[in-house]
Amino acid sequence: MLKNRYVVPVLFLLFFIWSIICTGFSIRDLIEGVPNLSNFLGCMFPPAWDAFVPLISPAIETIQMAFLGTVFAVALSVPVALLAANNITPSKHVKVFARSIIAFTRTVPDIVFALIFVSAVGLGPVPGILALAIHSVGMLGKLYAEAIEEVDPGPVEAVEAVGAGKLQAVYYAVLPQVTPSFVASTLYRFDINVRSSIVLGLVGAGGIGFELIMAMRLFRYHEMLTILIIIFIVVMLSEWASNSIRAHIIGEEVLK
Amino acid sequence: MLTVDHLRKRLPDGKLLLRDINFSVGEGEFVAILGLSGTGKTILLRCINRLTTPDGGEIVLTDNGSSLNITESNAGEIREVRRRIGMIFQGFNLVKRRSVIENVLIGKLGRISVVRSLMRRFEDGDVEMAHRALSRVGILDLADRRAGTLSGGEQQRVAIARSIVQDPCLLLADEPVANLDPTTAEVVMNHLRSISVDNGISALAVLHQPELARKYATRVLGVRDGVIVYDGDARLSDDDFELIYGGNNA
Ligand SMILES: Nc1ncnc2c1ncn2[C@@H]1O[C@H](COP(=O)(O)OP(=O)(O)OP(=O)(O)O)[C@@H](O)[C@H]1O
Ligand SMILES: [Mg+2]
Numbered sequence: 001m002l003k004n005r006y007v008v009p010v011l012f013l014l015f016f017i018w019s020i021i022c023t024g025f026s027i028r029d030l031i032e033g034v035p036n037l038s039n040f041l042g043c044m045f046p047p048a049w050d051a052f053v054p055l056i057s058p059a060i061e062t063i064q065m066a067f068l069g070t071v072f073a074v075a076l077s078v079p080v081a082l083l084a085a086n087n088i089t090p091s092k093h094v095k096v097f098a099r100s101i102i103a104f105t106r107t108v109p110d111i112v113f114a115l116i117f118v119s120a121v122g123l124g125p126v127p128g129i130l131a132l133a134i135h136s137v138g139m140l141g142k143l144y145a146e147a148i149e150e151v152d153p154g155p156v157e158a159v160e161a162v163g164a165g166k167l168q169a170v171y172y173a174v175l176p177q178v179t180p181s182f183v184a185s186t187l188y189r190f191d192i193n194v195r196s197s198i199v200l201g202l203v204g205a206g207g208i209g210f211e212l213i214m215a216m217r218l219f220r221y222h223e224m225l226t227i228l229i230i231i232f233i234v235v236m237l238s239e240w241a242s243n244s245i246r247a248h249i250i251g252e253e254v255l256k
Numbered sequence: 257m258l259t260v261d262h263l264r265k266r267l268p269d270g271k272l273l274l275r276d277i278n279f280s281v282g283e284g285e286f287v288a289i290l291g292l293s294g295t296g297k298t299i300l301l302r303c304i305n306r307l308t309t310p311d312g313g314e315i316v317l318t319d320n321g322s323s324l325n326i327t328e329s330n331a332g333e334i335r336e337v338r339r340r341i342g343m344i345f346q347g348f349n350l351v352k353r354r355s356v357i358e359n360v361l362i363g364k365l366g367r368i369s370v371v372r373s374l375m376r377r378f379e380d381g382d383v384e385m386a387h388r389a390l391s392r393v394g395i396l397d398l399a400d401r402r403a404g405t406l407s408g409g410e411q412q413r414v415a416i417a418r419s420i421v422q423d424p425c426l427l428l429a430d431e432p433v434a435n436l437d438p439t440t441a442e443v444v445m446n447h448l449r450s451i452s453v454d455n456g457i458s459a460l461a462v463l464h465q466p467e468l469a470r471k472y473a474t475r476v477l478g479v480r481d482g483v484i485v486y487d488g489d490a491r492l493s494d495d496d497f498e499l500i501y502g503g504n505n506a
Contacts, residue, residue, distance in 0.1 A: 161341075
């Protein structure tokens with residue numbers, strides 16, 4: 001008993017020390033780096049305000065990438081989730097297949113998809129949109145399927161009991177029950193995709209992230225700071241937008 | 257007309273719940289099923305519209321001279337059978353986030369194509385029929401309310417309107433008044449009785465109150481230990497009552 005209690009903390013400590021040694025993490029390097037860091041930050045000030053207006057259009061492109069990526073992800077995720085849900089799937093084999101799609105798209109990071117698509121279709125927002133759409137299926141498909149499995153089976157049976165088919169039962173009895181949870185998951189994923197689409201820009205998939213990596217490579221530090229400010233605004237705006245949509249929908253639920 | 261012949265049904269654990277069920281329901285009859293809790297009344301109804309698959313025996317539905325063998329139906333035939341059998345569930349089973357009128361129109365889904373139903377394109381005649389059904393059960397003013405906001409009695413009447421729109425030849429009702437107060441229960445039973453009489457629909461209703469059976473049913477079936485132990489007049493004698501509900505197992 002006494003021994004068992006120490007196993008986890010000791011393993012934790014050993015792995016911690018091992019990791020510190022192998023990665024060469026040192027506080028001294030960190031402290032010595034501070035002057036460099038402040039030097040770097042100093043170079044960025046003040047932000048290049050004249051670059052602000054031309055950067056608005058890539059910023060909008062970033063939001064559009066996230067938006068289209070999410071919309072396409074929803075279109076892909078709903079059928080996959082229906083096939084993956086225990087209570088709706090037509091057969092066990094189909095279920096396993098659908099769940100494999102979900103597991104695969106979730107496991108492969110969106111940046112890997114983006115790199116593949118950039119080499120396939122070239123630089124620009126399109127590979128970013130495709131990467132977001134496919135990687136998001138991993139999360140949305142899983143959350144949607146869980147919501148579908150939790151529906152009240154009664155109304156579904158009632159629709160089937162009048163002689164309607166499976167598709168009609170899904171449309172009339174399942175979808176109405178899962179709409180609130182689908183909307184919440186989708187908005188949450190949209191927030192994530194806005195941030196991801198910035199990162200995907202760094203590997204050439206368009207938007208404000210692409211501008212950031214270009215500014216960095218060309219040593220335009222003032223412009224970089226402007227871009228960081230714009231990124232901050234973009235993230236705040238999109239979170240505000242999805243929060244108000246959420247509040248609007250939940251408010252409606254409570255009222256009715 | 258419905259004929260049930262040597263029906264058997266096992267539970268997943270292997271227990272033979274319905275051993276040998278034999279009865280028939282004639283045109284326009286209103287038959288009440290009585291029996292102790294857990295005897296398999298709900299499962300019996302579910303065998304009849306094939307929400308459950310029986311393990312043996314035969315169920316035949318005769319409608320307008322054509323006979324449908326329910327126990328031997330394939331998937332397509334099961335849908336045809338279900339179109340002709342209305343079902344009122346104990347828990348109403350409405351789609352709570354949809355309006356009352358949309359719930360009533362669900363009764364038509366068995367008869368319109370998938371494409372039409374996905375576009376929600378009901379015919380004008382269908383919508384009019386749904387309105388008539390709602391006014392028949394006295395809740396036309398609730399047509400545009402969300403079904404989830406209705407009281408239990410109102411929801412049960414929406415479920416009845418759904419079955420009226422379906423226009424079946426047989427109506428199954430599983431404890432249709434179990435969750436309702438005595439007055440509302442009478443209202444709902446009156447509606448069931450009147451659509452059975454007026455539309456010439458046979459009805460098979462699981463009830464838990466012998467007084468309601470006496471008042472509304474034309475005949476009573478008593479289920480016990482997997483067989484029909486009573487099949488006869490809706491006025492039960494003390495002996496009949498004992499046979500169906502009594503303490504010492506017959
Ligand atoms: N899916 C199932 N798996 C296992 N057992 C089941 C299943 N469905 C029903 N049963 C069992 O079968 C028996 C009969 O169930 P049923 O619902 O038909 O009873 P009932 O006569 O309608 O009872 P009540 O009057 O309480 O509604 C019960 O003991 C129930 O636990
Ligand atoms: Mg029951």
